[in-house]
Amino acid sequence: MADERSIKVDRLSVHYHGQTAIRDITFTVSKGMIVGVIGPNGAGKSTLMKAMLGLEKSKGEVLFFGKKINAIRKQVAYVPQRNSIDWDFPVRVEDVVLMGRFMHIPWYKKTSREDRSRAREALEKVGMQEYSNRQIGELSGGQQQRVFIARALAQDADLFFLDEPFVGIDVESEKIIVELLHQLSKEEKTIFIIHHDLSKVEKYFDELVLLNQTLIHAGNVKEVYKPDFLKEAYRGSAAVINEGNEMVVVGP
Amino acid sequence: MIENINSFIFQLLNYPYLQNALFAAVLVGIICGVIGCFIILRGMALMGDAISHAVLPGVVIAYMLGASFFVGAVITGVLTALAIGFISQNSRIKEDSAIGIMFTAMFAAGVVLITALQGTSVDLWHILFGNVLAVSRTDLYFTLGIGIFVLGTIVIFYRPLLLSTFDETMAKATGLPVKWIHYMLMLLLSFVTVASLQTVGIILVVAMLITPGATAYLLTERFSVMLFLSAFFGVVSAVTGLFFSVIYDVSSGASIVLVASVLFAIAFFFAPKQGLVFKMLKKPKNETVAP
Ligand SMILES: Nc1ncnc2c1ncn2[C@@H]1O[C@H](COP(=O)(O)OP(=O)(O)OP(=O)(O)O)[C@@H](O)[C@H]1O
Ligand SMILES: [Mg+2]
Numbered sequence: 084m085a086d087e088r089s090i091k092v093d094r095l096s097v098h099y100h101g102q103t104a105i106r107d108i109t110f111t112v113s114k115g116m117i118v119g120v121i122g123p124n125g126a127g128k129s130t131l132m133k134a135m136l137g138l139e140k141s142k143g144e145v146l147f148f149g150k151k152i153n154a155i156r157k158q159v160a161y162v163p164q165r166n167s168i169d170w171d172f173p174v175r176v177e178d179v180v181l182m183g184r185f186m187h188i189p190w191y192k193k194t195s196r197e198d199r200s201r202a203r204e205a206l207e208k209v210g211m212q213e214y215s216n217r218q219i220g221e222l223s224g225g226q227q228q229r230v231f232i233a234r235a236l237a238q239d240a241d242l243f244f245l246d247e248p249f250v251g252i253d254v255e256s257e258k259i260i261v262e263l264l265h266q267l268s269k270e271e272k273t274i275f276i277i278h279h280d281l282s283k284v285e286k287y288f289d290e291l292v293l294l295n296q297t298l299i300h301a302g303n304v305k306e307v308y309k310p311d312f313l314k315e316a317y318r319g320s321a322a323v324i325n326e327g328n329e330m331v332v333v334g335p
Numbered sequence: 336m337i338e339n340i341n342s343f344i345f346q347l348l349n350y351p352y353l354q355n356a357l358f359a360a361v362l363v364g365i366i367c368g369v370i371g372c373f374i375i376l377r378g379m380a381l382m383g384d385a386i387s388h389a390v391l392p393g394v395v396i397a398y399m400l401g402a403s404f405f406v407g408a409v410i411t412g413v414l415t416a417l418a419i420g421f422i423s424q425n426s427r428i429k430e431d432s433a434i435g436i437m438f439t440a441m442f443a444a445g446v447v448l449i450t451a452l453q454g455t456s457v458d459l460w461h462i463l464f465g466n467v468l469a470v471s472r473t474d475l476y477f478t479l480g481i482g483i484f485v486l487g488t489i490v491i492f493y494r495p496l497l498l499s500t501f502d503e504t505m506a507k508a509t510g511l512p513v514k515w516i517h518y519m520l521m522l523l524l525s526f527v528t529v530a531s532l533q534t535v536g537i538i539l540v541v542a543m544l545i546t547p548g549a550t551a552y553l554l555t556e557r558f559s560v561m562l563f564l565s566a567f568f569g570v571v572s573a574v575t576g577l578f579f580s581v582i583y584d585v586s587s588g589a590s591i592v593l594v595a596s597v598l599f600a601i602a603f604f605f606a607p608k609q610g611l612v613f614k615m616l617k618k619p620k621n622e623t624v625a626p
Contacts, residue, residue: 136508156510163504172376172501173558182501185494186509218556244508 086149088114090242090273095143097127097134103296104130107143110301112290114148115271117264119278119288119304123317126295128277129164132244135275136161147242155242157186160235164246165227170220176230177215180206183237205237206230210259225256232260236267243267243274250279261287284308339582346581353581355475356467360577360591362482363527363534363543364569369489370527371548372558372565373520376500380545381431382419385438386521387528387540389415391445394462394532399452405477405529412525415441416518465536465588467577474533481530485523492519497558534573535588543569546595553602553609568598 095108105127112118120128134141136159137152147155160183183205184198206212209229219227228248235243243264249257264274268289278284284291284304291307293299299316300307347353374383390408397407415437422433449459461469470478489496499506499516507513524544531540551564576591583590604611 133504138504138507153510156508159508161505161508163502167504168502169376173552173556173561174501175556178557179501182498182505185498188494190491190494 086146088148090114090148091144091146092135093144093146095131095134095141095145097130097139097141105134105294106297108292108294108298110292110298112273112292112301114273115268116289117268117274117276117287118290118292119276119284120292120294121278121281121284121316122294122299124279126316128294129246131292131294132246132275132277136244158241160238160240160243162228162231162235162243162245162248165224165250168219168227170227172219174219175215176211176217176219176222177202177206179219179230180215180233180237183234186238201239202233202237205233208236208263209233223253223256225252228252229256229259232263236263241272243272245274245276247277247279281313340578343578343581352468352470355470355472356587357574357577359470359475359478360467360534360573360587361570362478363531364547364571364573364591365566366482366485366527367531367540367543368547368551368565368567368569369486369562370520370523371544371546371569372551372562373496373500374524374544375548375552376558377520380541381434382416382521383524383544384541385419385434386412386415386524387531387537387544388438389441390525390528390532391442391462391537392448393445394529395445395448395452399448404532408529408532409522409525411441412528413518413522416521416525420517461536462532463536463538464586465532465534465539467534467580467587470533478530481526485526488519488523492516496520535591539588539592542592542595543572546592546599547572550595550599550602553606556608568595572598 089111090113091111093109096106097104108131120131122128130139133139134143135145135152137145145152152159180202181194181198184194184201188194188198203212203215206215209232211226211229211233214222214226214230219230222230232245232248235245248260252260264276264287268274276288278287285308288304290302291304292301293307293312293316295316295318300312347357371383374380390412393407393409393411394404395407396411397404400407419430419433419437422428422436423430428436446459458466495506495511495516498509499511499513503513506516527544528537528540531543535543547568548561548565550568551561555561555564572591572595576594577587579585579590579594580587602610605613607613
């Protein structure tokens with residue numbers, strides 16, 4: 084059945100105090116895709132993600148492989164926007180990654196050796212094992228992001244939601260993260276990534292959801308990443324120039 | 336000083352009321368220290384202050400009805416937490432203003448009730464500032480019960496509490512009932528306040544919640560260690576404060592809080608990593624300035 088291989092968002096709307104943040108967003112993506120959620124500032128990208136995860140009051144319906152969000156919560160890994168974390172919090176890198184295991188540990192049990200080794204493996208995958216004893220505030224932006232990716236990996240999730248993972252990070256970290264995400268996509272994991280600027284869109288994503296309060300267009304990257312759609316979404320705040328086969332995008 | 340310590344120990348061995356006081360103060364130091372860590376990291380210091388003040392009318396009404404003051408205190412404490420949430424979610428009033436409105440209202444109601452009851456034996460001074468030397472055996476068992484309940488709850492819910500404190504959105508995304516966890520903490524906070532009534536009193540409870548935790552926060556980078564350190568500083572403050580209160584015959588609650596404050600001041604200046612002195616010494620060498 085097609086349902087079990089796809090994520091369907093049907094007429095999803097969110098209002099904050101009577102003001103529309105997103106309206107009637109409808110799209111379908113299939114399992115194992117890397118999906119870019121693209122749009123200008125305040126377009127409602129974070130809101131869309133939160134509404135899909137059932138964290139914001141919304142109208143409409145979202146089905147993950149035919150199921151409602153509450154049935155698959157343990158399979159959802161979420162990487163928050165960097166500015167929503169208190170970097171002075173007294174946790175070390177390894178403690179943060181271990182949090183990815185929490186939902187799998189019953190309340191009456193202690194964290195097992197296996198949970199710890201899973202966490203350690205995840206940390207190795209992002210190349211941060213040497214930093215496992217550091218307090219999280221003592222890392223660079225890219226390293227911090229890698230730690231949160233490691234937490235998501237440790238969770239063994241099927242669905243990944245990342246809110247602007249590439250903002251303010253170094254090239255090296257970005258490369259490591261992108262490689263890992265492609266690896267995950269090969270393992271049939273579905274990944275949603277909010278992406279702020281338009282660079283590298285074609286390289287990173289399989290599918291795009293382009294929105295500005297309402298859906299502009301969704302589908303395969305090649306189909307969506309076109310000057311007309313982008314112009315409509317960014318309404319003049321980004322200049323899009325077509326040069327032969329290459330499309331050059333100048334961000335706002 | 337040695338004489339004073341000997342005299343304190345002598346009194347401790349000979350007067351059961353002082354033993355009760357010491358046990359009660361130690362227990363309060365532990366539970367306040369532990370709950371305080373969550374209060375600090377969730378940025379809810381003002382909420383702690385609010386709940387502790389809001390307990391007053393509950394205590395007075397319970398006294399008027401001849402009911403257990405514990406029940407009264409918990410009811411008004413939790414009602415206040417709910418009312419604060421209700422106001423800030425259903426109007427444009429921000430949470431800190433909602434807290435300010437609610438806790439002063441509750442506290443004022445308590446004071447009015449007490450003054451209306453003049454001539455009875457409700458002692459406003461003792462409720463406000465504590466009187467640890469009046470702790471009875473029954474009070475002590477009662478405090479012990481609260482302590483076991485509070486610590487047990489924290490042990491059982493340690494992981495959900497930690498995750499929802501550190502990363503609320505992820506906690507919600509993985510299905511933790513974040514709102515219920517918040518109200519559970521408020522409930523524990525009311526319990527802890529009631530347990531602390533006799534030791535430090537309503538007004539100074541917030542110091543026992545915040546100060547030892549803040550001291551611990553400056554000294555460690557692990558949450559579990561912070562919990563233990565905070566409880567430890569709570570106990571040290573309680574014992575040392577009680578000592579000064581007995582020897583110099585001053586208010587027990589206030590001297591306990593003062594000791595806690597002195598510990599904080601020491602950590603603030605001399606903590607190995609976060610201390611002001613070492614930060615100043617290190618600065619010229621480092622080229623990058625920490626954010
Ligand atoms: N909690 C909230 N209460 C009220 N309005 C909100 C809230 N969160 C978001 N909004 C509003 O909803 C709109 C969409 O916000 P959202 O954060 O989803 O945008 P975004 O596309 O993620 O933007 P950015 O690129 O800046 O992260 C904005 O106009 C914002 O002001
Ligand atoms: Mg956003």
